[in-house]
Amino acid sequence: MEHEEDNGRGEEDRFDEGALKFGFKVGLKDFLGVDGTFLKGRYPRQVLTDVGLDSNNGIYPVAYAVVEAETTSSWTWFMELLGEDLELGANSNFTFISDRQKGIIPTVAKKQWKGKELSGLVWECGRATTLNHFKYAMDELKKMNDEAHVWLCKIPAETWSKSHFNGRAYTDCLLNNLCEVFNAKIEEGRDKPIITFLEYIREYLMKILCVVQKEIDKCQGELSTTATIILEEIKTQAEKYVAKYNGAGKYQVASTWQDQYVVNLNERSCTCRFWEITCFPCRHVVSAIWNKIENGEDAPDVEDWVHPCYKLSTWRAMYLNKIDLINGRSMWPKSDCPFTLTPPKNHTQVGRPKKKRRRGVDEPNSQTTKLTRKFLAVTCSKCHNKGYNSRTCKGQGGIGEVGSKGKTQGKGKTHARGKTQGKGKGNLGNSVK
Template sequence: MAERIISRDYQVQYGFLRDYVLELLNTNPGTTVRIDVYPETSLSVTTRTFRRIYVCLGALKLGFKSGLRDFLGLDGTFMKGPYTGQVLTVVGLDSNNGIYPVAYAVVETESTSSWTWFLELLGEDLDLGPNSNFTFISDRQKGIIPAMEKVFPSAEHRFCLRHIQENMKKQWKGKDLSDQLWECGRATTVNHFNRAMDELKKINAEAHAWVSKIPANTWAKSHFSGRAHTDCLLNNLCEVFNSKLDEGRDKPIITCLEYIREYLMKRLCVVQKEIDKCEGLLTPTATTLFEKIKADASKYVAKYNGAGNCSCRFWEITGFPCRHAVCAIWDKIENGENAPHVDEWVHPCYRLSTWKAMYFNKIDPLNRRTMWPKSDCPFTLLPPKHKTQVGRPKKKRRRGVDEPNSQAGRLSRKYLAVTCSKCHNKGHNSRTCKGQGGSGEVGGG
């Protein structure tokens, strides 16, 4: 009976989906929601089958635009209920280098079509045209590369280096090889990158040839532009967000969407409490990072020549003055030039005022279902076709090649002889002991 009730709720919620959208738009001004359905061959059909839904909450849209950082991560994760699908997410970085989710969608599958649809709507919300010089990072999911080339042909598309490493490990294993790949990715100049690639070739020529086929501007800092103000090589920001949605992905469609919205609503408030405690020009994380840079700069000596230039590209890529530049700025001040304080040379995206602006707008709660407005759409929305999956539904995500197993270090009891704590014989435990004899035999009297 419980299974029938739950199963019915999975179906019924699609019928209320348009009402839910109206309520979401009424309570959160500036929000964008789009529902896509499968086309019908006959206009006389009064039902439509659900295919996709896209949500970009107004508060997050305004907050991201205030962040001054043109960088977004893209990822997808499976739905776990009776109706298969994918949750697509797009996540940015805030001024404190924390995750800042921007939009999410439930689609039928990860494909060129679904990613194109998702990216086009995202572009409309963030005012991104085909020629926008934006930066994205992804795990090279199925269909995302051609979709990106179609919607944002001028964008910088980075690939997660950890996933490149995992793919390389399928053919060539070894810690030295993996470490050298990361050395190539972390190099900030082309000369350092070329030397690191030469070392990779010495370790394994075949692996070097395989890596060389991947464009360097997608995974190596030395070839990154400075548009994003981050040297991020991983798509961890999306994986962190997706891990927070794990318990909501096996829920009915509206319950799943509400689980995501409520998490985002609470997260804005949690971060706001941290912002209220802060003082100074930069955010806490930015302050910590820049203090390390200044500590390194104190070990350098600058020779004043009336001009300034640094070829390490760290400042260009991250938005933080490098240790060489910090030393030069201090030297300029000592030589009487009217230069701003060294902290003011950090890009504005790392300032506390920018962080406050990102979290100024809040997400509002929704009324109960009986108070939702009624949609006047003449078509009844039906759930997608149910597909019974083979085997037991998987709850845990698939681990990567280089991720440690949670069971590592635990000894299996298989093939181990059990010793009874009562009679001290092997082959049974104390609960099933019947006094089988031996030196510790339990006798009756």
């Protein structure tokens, strides 16, 4: 834990568990998601989080900090200390992902660029792994909406499209959902006092290490559970391809629908770039490996071509260290600090305190217990017809109702203008003085 104040950023406290820090280093994935969320208690603060991915593509929290506000200075302080703990130099090949994806879809919505087809084209541009596929998808987007195409071109493609990724992150993750998952797990503790909140996070991290360790003990094989599932699916797709060897360590792999790529096993590359981005051998590579084995050449199994970050041994090493336990407050030693640490200033927020997470424009409101009334037809409580309510009902007819003018409805009441609405019974005409 580190505490700082009077440094132009207000009060800040940073925490990292040594077990998670050491586990992240042996995970071999230089990839982190960064995000911030707010506290709900009496003293409003922001929680900055760094979350990575383990060998099973599960969330792996690395560090978190409680700051007074989510500003550039607080993020700079947080990331500098993170770099010192992870021993990152100026030339480190590290990849960070943030909530930039939340800025694309809302902007499209605000500019009235709506439609599933347009959204699908944007995602196709992001999922494209080659430059040719990326350019084709961008051309299709331009044909549909030139204004949206111009706006999207202003964003560097290196930050959101797989076709421009360099492959050093060992993942093709496009969303920052790993931080959203962690923020959702600690939501119940965000309205508690600061020490109770920090204890809530520590106990959650202790629990997740034990739960994942039990899953690791059940696993058999060379790869993690998720990596095994992904590779088996790739093998199924590779059965539809035919590889042809050119004698120089390269293979031409093609399918019946003109899907043809070049594989170089010596350089561990494929022109589809899936292997380069994810470090998983693609279906073209698997087909080439099978062809090499069928021809009697010495080649490792398909599992041996997967990057070590997805190995079961790496997954086990990440969860080998455990978080130390802490005694209760009555067992805490008294501090010899010469000054008293006072509580932070209480900032009274304007309006009702917010309890729910700020949701993006494109996020569905799936956490509510009430059903939405959108697109539901209104039913009249008098005549039971749809399309209007009882206030605008004109007696169109229905069960137990008489819709014709001049007929009584109840005790002496009629709907016709100028007719009596007294207590007498009968079909009276105009009132007689």
